[in-house]
Amino acid sequence: GENVEQHPSTLSVQEGDSAVIKCTYSDSASNYFPWYKQELGKRPQLIIDIRSNVGEKKDQRIAVTLNKTAKHFSLHITETQPEDSAVYFCAASIGAGKSTFGDGTTLTVKP
Amino acid sequence: GAVVSQHPSWVICKSGTSVKIECRSLDFQATTMFWYRQFPKQSLMLMATSNEGSKATYEQGVEKDKFLINHASLTLSTLTVTSAHPEDSSFYICSASSDKGNTEAFFGQGTRLTVV
Numbered sequence: 391g392e393n394v395e396q397h398p399s400t401l402s403v404q405e406g407d408s409a410v411i412k413c414t415y416s417d418s419a420s421n422y423f424p425w426y427k428q429e430l431g432k433r434p435q436l437i438i439d440i441r442s443n444v445g446e447k448k449d450q451r452i453a454v455t456l457n458k459t460a461k462h463f464s465l466h467i468t469e470t471q472p473e474d475s476a477v478y479f480c481a482a483s484i485g486a487g488k489s490t491f492g493d494g495t496t497l498t499v500k501p
Numbered sequence: 502g503a504v505v506s507q508h509p510s511w512v513i514c515k516s517g518t519s520v521k522i523e524c525r526s527l528d529f530q531a532t533t534m535f536w537y538r539q540f541p542k543q544s545l546m547l548m549a550t551s552n553e554g555s556k557a558t559y560e561q562g563v564e565k566d567k568f569l570i571n572h573a574s575l576t577l578s579t580l581t582v583t584s585a586h587p588e589d590s591s592f593y594i595c596s597a598s599s600d601k602g603n604t605e606a607f608f609g610q611g612t613r614l615t616v617v
Contacts, residue, residue, distance in 0.1 A: 422605075424605065431613065432610070434545065479545070487533060487597070487605065488533075488547065489535075489596075
């Protein structure tokens with residue numbers, strides 16, 4: 391089955407700096423890669439996603455890149471703010487919404 | 502986006518009893534629903550995939566007789582934790598997909614189960 395590895399497990403940055411989280415996946419059939427932000431005790435919130443026919447996608451301060459050949463994808467957050475502090479999960483999906491999640495990254499943005 | 506409602510949001514039960522958790526898609530027909538379990542400070546682990554009108558497909562290591570899943574309609578799936586034990590205490594989250602070629606799944610708000 392699919393295996394998703396996520397790094398780093400914790401990330402601390404100063405407000406205004408950029409944060410980068412990286413994930414690799416194993417199944418070349420995966421074609422959808424969502425990123426979620428989860429606050430304590432709440433549901434994962436989709437923040438950005440990318441499909442396998444696209445190499446990069448950006449939405450304001452958030453961007454995601456995908457390298458299909460290398461089977462890795464990354465989340466980039468620029469101009470970080472304290473409210474960006476949360477746990478971030480990457481996921482890989484073959485279809486119909488079934489996702490394999492990475493282990494998560496706890497991002498702390500220091501004011 | 503589509504709305505998925507999960508109920509209850511939290512439940513405390515005694516060891517040995519059963520607990521039912523409901524997952525409803527409110528504004529779309531969910532051909533497929535997924536049940537995840539999340540232990541504190543860990544990732545979401547897929548437990549099972551349920552398709553309307555058919556038996557659920559369980560992930561390796563998940564006991565199908567302990568975690569009963571029913572997907573009787575296109576808008577409702579239920580997860581029943583039978584003979585619950587303290588080690589079953591966890592955050593259970595469902596997600597639903599309309600299966601229309603869009604692979605995005607929509608999450609319920611989760612259920613915090615505590616078995617005492």
